[in-house]
Amino acid sequence: MNYMPKIDRRSFLVSSAAAGLAVGMRLPFGDEAAAQTALPPEVNAWVVVKPDDTVIIRIARVDMGQGTLTGLAQLVAEELECDWSKVTWEYPSPGRNVARNRIWQNYQTAGSQGIRQSQQYVREGGAAARMMLIQAAANDWKVPAGECVAANSVITHKPSGRTTTFGKVADAAGKLDVPKNPPLKDAKDWKIAGKPLKRLDTPDKINGKQVYAIDTKLPGMLNAAIKLSPVIGGKVKSFDAAKVESMKGVKKVVQVGDYGAAVVADTWWHAKTALEALPIVWDDGGNGNVSSETIAARLKEGLDADEAYVGNKQGDAKGALASAAKKVEAVYAYPYQNHAPMEPMNTTALWTADGCQVWAPTQNAEAALAVAAAAAELPVGKCDVNRMHLGGGFGRRASSHDFVEQAVLIAKQLPGTPVKLIWSREEDMTHGRYHPITQCKLTGGFDAQGNLTALHMRLSGQSIVASLLPQLLKDGMDPFVFQGLNPSGAEGVFGYEIPNLLIDHAMRNTHITPGFWRGVNNNQNAIYLECFMDELAQAAGQDPLEFRRKLMANHPKHLGVLNAVAEKVGWGKPAEGGRFRGLAQHMGYGSYVAAAAEVSVDPKGQLKIHRIVAATNCGNAVNPQQIEAQIQGSFVYGLSALLYQECTVKNGKIEQENFDSYNVMRIDEMPLVETIIMPSGDFWGGVGEPTIFVAAPAVLNAIYAATGKRIRSFPLSKHDLKSA
Amino acid sequence: MIRLMVNGQSYDVDVEPDTPLLWAIRENVGLTGTKYGCGIAQCGACTVDIDGTAVRSCSLPASEAAGKKITTIEGLAQNGKLHPVQQAWLDLDIPQCGYCQSGMIMAVAGLLKDNPKPTDADIDAALTNICRCGTYQRVRAGIHAAAAKA
Numbered sequence: 085m086n087y088m089p090k091i092d093r094r095s096f097l098v099s100s101a102a103a104g105l106a107v108g109m110r111l112p113f114g115d116e117a118a119a120q121t122a123l124p125p126e127v128n129a130w131v132v133v134k135p136d137d138t139v140i141i142r143i144a145r146v147d148m149g150q151g152t153l154t155g156l157a158q159l160v161a162e163e164l165e166c167d168w169s170k171v172t173w174e175y176p177s178p179g180r181n182v183a184r185n186r187i188w189q190n191y192q193t194a195g196s197q198g199i200r201q202s203q204q205y206v207r208e209g210g211a212a213a214r215m216m217l218i219q220a221a222a223n224d225w226k227v228p229a230g231e232c233v234a235a236n237s238v239i240t241h242k243p244s245g246r247t248t249t250f251g252k253v254a255d256a257a258g259k260l261d262v263p264k265n266p267p268l269k270d271a272k273d274w275k276i277a278g279k280p281l282k283r284l285d286t287p288d289k290i291n292g293k294q295v296y297a298i299d300t301k302l303p304g305m306l307n308a309a310i311k312l313s314p315v316i317g318g319k320v321k322s323f324d325a326a327k328v329e330s331m332k333g334v335k336k337v338v339q340v341g342d343y344g345a346a347v348v349a350d351t352w353w354h355a356k357t358a359l360e361a362l363p364i365v366w367d368d369g370g371n372g373n374v375s376s377e378t379i380a381a382r383l384k385e386g387l388d389a390d391e392a393y394v395g396n397k398q399g400d401a402k403g404a405l406a407s408a409a410k411k412v413e414a415v416y417a418y419p420y421q422n423h424a425p426m427e428p429m430n431t432t433a434l435w436t437a438d439g440c441q442v443w444a445p446t447q448n449a450e451a452a453l454a455v456a457a458a459a460a461e462l463p464v465g466k467c468d469v470n471r472m473h474l475g476g477g478f479g480r481r482a483s484s485h486d487f488v489e490q491a492v493l494i495a496k497q498l499p500g501t502p503v504k505l506i507w508s509r510e511e512d513m514t515h516g517r518y519h520p521i522t523q524c525k526l527t528g529g530f531d532a533q534g535n536l537t538a539l540h541m542r543l544s545g546q547s548i549v550a551s552l553l554p555q556l557l558k559d560g561m562d563p564f565v566f567q568g569l570n571p572s573g574a575e576g577v578f579g580y581e582i583p584n585l586l587i588d589h590a591m592r593n594t595h596i597t598p599g600f601w602r603g604v605n606n607n608q609n610a611i612y613l614e615c616f617m618d619e620l621a622q623a624a625g626q627d628p629l630e631f632r633r634k635l636m637a638n639h640p641k642h643l644g645v646l647n648a649v650a651e652k653v654g655w656g657k658p659a660e661g662g663r664f665r666g667l668a669q670h671m672g673y674g675s676y677v678a679a680a681a682e683v684s685v686d687p688k689g690q691l692k693i694h695r696i697v698a699a700t701n702c703g704n705a706v707n708p709q710q711i712e713a714q715i716q717g718s719f720v721y722g723l724s725a726l727l728y729q730e731c732t733v734k735n736g737k738i739e740q741e742n743f744d745s746y747n748v749m750r751i752d753e754m755p756l757v758e759t760i761i762m763p764s765g766d767f768w769g770g771v772g773e774p775t776i777f778v779a780a781p782a783v784l785n786a787i788y789a790a791t792g793k794r795i796r797s798f799p800l801s802k803h804d805l806k807s808a
Numbered sequence: 809m810i811r812l813m814v815n816g817q818s819y820d821v822d823v824e825p826d827t828p829l830l831w832a833i834r835e836n837v838g839l840t841g842t843k844y845g846c847g848i849a850q851c852g853a854c855t856v857d858i859d860g861t862a863v864r865s866c867s868l869p870a871s872e873a874a875g876k877k878i879t880t881i882e883g884l885a886q887n888g889k890l891h892p893v894q895q896a897w898l899d900l901d902i903p904q905c906g907y908c909q910s911g912m913i914m915a916v917a918g919l920l921k922d923n924p925k926p927t928d929a930d931i932d933a934a935l936t937n938i939c940r941c942g943t944y945q946r947v948r949a950g951i952h953a954a955a956a957k958a
Contacts, residue, residue, distance in 0.1 A: 149905030149941045282901050289906030290894045292841020292881035296907060299840035307835075332824070353823075353831040426845050426853055426907040426940050475843070475907030476940050509846045709901065713946065717904060720942025743850035743938060752932035754944035 125258040127216055129176075129187045130160055130209030133254035137237050139166045141173050141210075144181070144188035145198040146447055147285060148425075148477035149717075150772040151710035152198035154283045156206055158706055159199070162277040163210030163268060166250060167237040173284055178449040179468030192448040194482035194600055196673035196770020199706055203768055204268075211266035213257070220257035221248050271704055271765060280709035285473075297445035297472035300432040302502040306335055308494050309355035310346040310505060312515050315368040315736035317595050320345055322365045328358040337362065338497045340490050348498065352506050371595040371736040379521060379594050379733060380417070386544030386590030387415065387525040393591065395566030399584035404538035408529025412623045414616055416526070416796045418545075418608035419730035420738075421519035422746060423601055427475020428512040431491035434502040439466040440492060445474040447482035455485040459492035478721070479600035483552045484517045513746060514738040517599020518731055520546035522565075524612040528620045529584075536620060536635065538584035541569070541612065547591050548598045548605070565589045567605040568672045568777065569613070574767070576606060576672040579642035580617075580635040596733060602721055603776040606672040614668035614781035615796070618788060628667055628785065629655055641764065642669055645678035645699040648760050653680035653697045663694055666785025670777040675769030676701040679719075679778035681755075683786040689806035693723065693753065693783055698775045699760035703767035712759045715775045719757050722779030724749040728799050747801075810874045812837060815883025825871035829863075830854040832870040833880060841881040841910045845938065852937030855911035855918075856880050862918025864911075881910035884917060893917045896954040904941035912937045916951055925955050 123140065126132045132140040141160045147153035153173060161171055181188050189205060214234050221239040222229040225246060232241050237250045271278060288294040313319060323345045325337035333354030340346050345364050349355035386392075405411060432443040433456070440460035446452040449469045457467040469488075474481060481487075491505040507515075522545030529538035547562035556564070568576035569587045578587070601607070621631035629650050636643040646669040650656075659665055662684045669678035682695040698715050705711055728747035732739045740746040780798075787805065788794055795803050812819045812829075814837050821836035833842050833856070842865060845853030849867040856865045857879040865873075884891045890898065893916050903909045912935075919926060919934045926934065931951055939947070 149903075151904070283903075285906075286898060286901055286903055289903040289909055290881075290890070290897045290913060291885060292839065292910050294906055295840070296843075298844065301838075301840075351831065351835040353827055353835065424940060426843070426851065426905065426938070428844070474905060476905045478940070506844075509844075509848075713901070713904060713943070716945045717942030720944060721940065742848055743846050744848060748851075748938045748940065749944075750938065751935050751944040751947060754942075754948070757945055 125255060127213040127254055127257045128209060128262045129184070130206060131164060131213035133250045135251045137167065137170050137249050137251035139164065139171045139237070139250065141171060142176050142188065143173050144176065144191050145193040145202060146175065146191070146449070146471060146474065148193070148447065148474035150198070150714055151283060151707060152193065153285060154281065155199050155706040155710060156202065157284060158277045158279070158281060159203055159207050160210035162274055163207045164214045165234040165236070168276050168281065170237060171284065175471040177468050177471060178453040181450065182453070182464060191450045192482065193477070194447055194479055196675070196772040196774060198772070200674055200768035200770050207268050208266055211268055212263050215263050215266055216257040216260045217250050217253055219260055220253040224248070224253065224256065277706050279707070281707060283710065294473055296427055296475050297432070297443055298427050298430045298475065298506060300443040300472065300504055302432065302434065305432065305502040305504055306348050306350065306498065307352035307355050308346045308348045308503050308505040309352060309359040310340060310344050310490055310507060310511060311359055311362070311364060312344040312511060313366050313369070314514065315366065315371050316515065316597055316738070317371060318369040319343055319367045320364060321367050324363045328362045331358040331361065334358045336498060338494055340493050344490065346494050346505070348494065348503055352504070356508060368736055374595060374736045375734050376732045382594070383521065383523045383544045383592050386592045387523055387542055389544070389590045391590070392542065392588035393561035394586070394588045395563070396569055396571045396578055396585060396587040398582065401538045401540045401584040401586035404584035405527055405529040405540060408538060409532040410530040410623065412528045412620055414526050414619055414794070414796060415523060416612050416615065417523045418521065418611065419798055420521050420596060420733070421601060421725050421729045422513055422516040422731055422740070423478040423480035423599070424513065424743070424746060424748070425474070425476030425478055425480055428509055429487035429507040430505055431488045432502055432504040433491040433495035435460055435492060435495040436499050441468055441470065442488055442491060443470040443472050444488050445472050445481055446485065446488070447474070447477045447479070451483065452485045452488045455488045456492050459489045460496065478602040479604070480517060482600055484599055510741045513741050516731070516738070517552070517597050519601035519607070520548055520598035520605070521594070521596070522546065522608050524608070526612060526616040528616065530624060534624050536582055536624070539582045541587040542590065543588070544590040544592055546593050546598045548600060550591065550593055551598050562589070562591060565605050568609045568670050574674050577639070579639045579669060579671060580632070581638050582635065595736070596738070602718070603773045606670060606777040607722070607725070607780070610668060610670040610777040611781045611784065614670065614778070615784050615794070618666070618785045619794065632669070641676045641701055642671055645669060645676045645701050645762065648699040648762060649678045649680040649697045652758065652760060653682065655680065664786050664789035666782045666787070666789055668778040668781035668785060672777055673770035673774055674703065674767065675771065675774040677774040677778050679775065679782035681782040681786040683783060683790055685787065685790045685805050687807050689804050691787065691800070691805055693755040696755050696757045696782070697760065698757060698778070699762060700771060700775060701762050701764055702769040702771050703763055704765060705761050705763040708761050711761050711771045714771050715759045716757045718773065718776040719779045720749055720754065722776040723783065726780040726783060726798060726800055727753070728801050730799050810870050812870065812873060812878060813876065814839065814878045815880060821870070823870050826869045829856070829865040829868045829870045829873045833865060839880050839882050843907055843910055845908065850938070851908070852915055853908050853911040855914040855937065857914060857918060860921065862915045881914060884913065891917060892954040892957050893920065893950070895957070896950040900946050900950050900953060902943055902946040902950050904943055908937060908939045912939065912947060916947070916954070919951070920955060920958060924958055926951065
C-alpha cells in the first residue's frame with residue numbers, strides 16, 4: 085500500500101520544473117553542493133566509497149526503530165560484495181531526491197513496506213556499483229572485467245592474482261555509466277543479507293549521543309510550545325498575548341493557522357510555562373457536543389444500514405443466512421487509540437523569504453517537504469527537510485505532517501530565526517491521528533449437517549483515507565477498511581473458503597482525525613474475524629484449530645503459519661499450570677502470520693499472559709534477529725492496546741492526556757514471545773506490523789478458553805474477568 | 809542561578825527553582841541524551857542518577873538537585889569503558905528507536921546497584937519504564953547479562 089499523497093508527487097514535478105532545478109537554490113544547511121563536497125564522488129546513487137574503503141550506503145526509507153536501515157544496507161552490501169565492517173549510511177534529503185528526478189524513489193516508510201517495496205532497486209543499486217568498481221579496476225589493469233571478481237571490498241584479477249580495493253577505484257568507477265538491470269544473487273547465496281547482523285545504529289543509542297529531531301540545536305534557535313484547539317477541528321477566536329509577553333524568556337506570542345496559538349521563548353520550558361498562562365478563547369467548530377456515546381450510536385446505526393460498500397462477496401450470504409439451519413450473531417467494537425510514540429511531535433524550522441529548512445522526525449520526508457513548502461509559501465525547490473532520527477513512529481508521522489506545518493507557520497513569523505516546536509505529551513495525546521473507531525456485526529450460518537455455509541461481516545465506522553488521503557477512495561469506497569479480508573491481492577487475503585460470504589462497510593466518519601496506526605485496519609478486522617471464528621467453532625461443537633483447518637484448504641500459506649504455532653504451542657495437549665490457549669491467523673502487508681497465546685485468569689479475574697508463539701512467513705527474511713525484535717515489539721504494542729488503550733471523547737475533546745490515563749504495558753506484563761520465522765522464499769512480505777494483527781485475537785480466544793467470557797469491546801480494563 | 813553537578817562538571821544554570829531538572833539538563837546544561845516523554849514521571853525516559861539513586865528528572869525541581877551528584881546517560885561510561893548495562897545493550901542489540909533507552913539504561917543501572925543479581929520477579933517489581941517499541945524481552949535478557957558480568 086502506498087500512502088504517498090498523489091498530489092504531492094504532482095506538486096513536486098510542477099515545483100521542481102518551475103524552479104528549473106537550479107543549483108544553490110537552497111539554504112546552507114543540507115545544501116546539495118555542500119553534501120556533495122563533504123563526501124567523495126559517489127559510485128552511484130546508492131553507494132559512496134571513501135579512499136579508506138568506508139562504504140556509505142544511502143537509505144531512502146527511514147528507521148524509526150524497526151531496523152529497516154540495517155536491512156536495506158545488508159541488501160545493498162550483499163550485491164556490492166563489500167566489507168560489512170566498513171559499512172555506514174546516510175539519508176539523502178527529499179530535496180536532493182527531487183533535484184535528481186527521484187533517483188531514490190519512494191521515501192514513505194509505512195505499511196511495512198520499507199524493504200519489500202524497495203528490495204529490487206536497492207539490490208540493483210548495489211550490484212551496479214559492484215560492476216562499476218570491477219570495471220574501473222579492469223580498465224586500470226587493462227584486462228577484461230569478466231576476469232575480475234569482488235569480495236569483501238577487494239577486487240581480484242583471477243588470472244594474475246592482482247588485487248585492489250574499492251576505495252582505490254571508486255573515483256574512476258563513479259565516472260562510468262551505471263549498468264541497467266544488473267543480475268541479482270539468489271537468496272541461497274547470501275552472505276550478508278539473511279543473516280542476524282547487529283543493527284548499524286545501536287552504538288549511539290546507548291550513550292546519549294543519538295540526536296533525535298527533538299534534540300536539534302541550531303545557532304540562535306528559539307523554542308516554541310503550542311496549544312491546539314481542544315476540540316479537534318476547532319478554531320482560535322482570540323488570545324490575550326499581553327498577559328504573557330513579559331514573562332521570563334518570552335520572545336513572541338503567535339497564532340498558528342486558524343487552529344492554534346504558540347509561545348516562542350528562549351527555552352521550551354519558558355515557552356510552555358507562558359503558554360499555560362495564555363488566555364485563549366476557542367470556537368469549537370460545531371463539534372462541542374460530540375461524545376463517545378454519540379459516536380457509538382452513529383456507528384451502531386451503520387451495522388444495519390441498507391447501504392454499504394462491498395469489499396468481498398461470494399455467493400448469496402443474505403439468502404443463505406435466511407435459510408440457515410442455525411445462526412450465530414455477535415457485535416464487536418474497537419475504540420480510538422493514540423500512537424503515543426515516545427518522542428512527542430516536534431519540528432525545527434528556519435524560514436526566510438528565500439527558502440525554508442526543516443529538521444523533522446518523519447516517516448515520509450517527501451510528504452514533509454510538500455507540507456513545509458506549502459506552509460512556507462515557497463517553491464519546493466527552495467525548501468528541504470533534514471531527516472532526523474525518530475523516537476518511534478508507528479504511523480503517526482507518515483501521512484500527517486501537522487507538526488511540520490505548524491513549525492513552519494511559527495518560524496515564518498520570525499524570519500531568519502530557527503524555531504524548534506515541541507508538543508507537550510498532553511497536546512500529543514489529545515491531537516493524534518487516532519486508530520479509527522469501528523463496530524462490526526458478524527452473522528454466521530450453518531446447514532443441518534453443521535457446515536458453515538454463510539458469513540456476513542458488516543463493518544461500520546471511520547475511514548482513514550477519507551480523512552487523510554481522499555484521492556485513494558474508489559467511488560466513495562475506502563478499500564483499506566477491508567485489510568486482511570480481501571478476495572485476492574498481496575495486501576491481505578481472507579483465509580477461509582465460505583460458499584456465501586459478504587463483507588461490507590458502512591462508512592461513518594466523525595470529527596476525530598483518524599490515522600494509520602501500526603497494523604491499521606488489520607487490527608480490528610483480525611479481532612472481529614478470528615474471535616468470531618472461535619465463536620462459530622464453539623457453536624459447531626468443534627475444536628477451533630480443526631474448525632479453521634477445514635475452511636483453509638485453499639490457503640496453504642495461511643494454514644502453514646497456523647499449523648506452525650499450533651504445533652509449537654502444543655495444541656491438543658493440555659496446557660500446564662492452569663493455563664489456557666487461543667489461536668489466531670491473518671494475512672497483511674504481504675505476510676502470513678499466526679499466534680498462539682497461553683494465559684491464565686485467577687479467581688479474582690487477574691489476567692496473566694504467559695506465553696506467545698508467533699509465526700511469520702514473510703517470503704524472504706533479511707535480518708532474522710531484527711524480525712524477532714519486531715515480532716516481540718508488535719505484541720507489546722498490540723497487547724498494550726488490548727489491555728488498556730482507549731481514547732474517549734467528551735464535549736468534542738479527547739479525554740486522555742498522558743500515560744496515567746492512557747496506559748502502556750510494562751515489563752512485568754510482557755509474555756515470553758517465541759518467534760517462528762518461516763520464509764517460503766517466493767515473495768517479499770513486511771515484518772514491522774503483521775504479527776500485531778494476531779496479538780489481541782489469540783489472547784482473547786485464550787481468555788474465552790480460561791473464563792468462558794467473550795469480550796467484544798475494548799480495552800480489557802473495562803471488563804471484569806472474575807469467575808461468575 | 810542554580811549550581812548543578814552533572815557528570816563530574818559544575819554548571820551554573822539560570823533557571824527558576826521550580827524548573828524541572830530534565831529541562832535544566834537538556835536546555836541549560838545542553839545534554840540531550842536525557843529525554844522528555846511525559847513530564848509526569850510515568851514513562852521514565854528522563855531517568856538520571858542523583859547521589860546513587862535513579863530519579864525521574866522531569867518531576868524534580870532543579871533546585872532540589874543543586875549541589876548533588878547527577879549522572880546522566882552521557883556520564884555513565886567511565887574512562888572510555890562502557891557501563892556493564894551499556895555493554896549488554898550493545899551485545900544484545902536491545903534498542904529499537906532508542907528514545908526510551910537512555911532512561912531505561914539509567915533505571916537498570918540503578919536497579920543493579922541496589923540488587924546486583926535480580927530475579928525476574930525483582931525486575932518486574934522494580935522496572936516501570938515505558939518502551940513503545942516493545943523491547944522488554946531483550947531488556948530482561950540484557951539485565952541478566954549485565955548482572956552476570958558485574
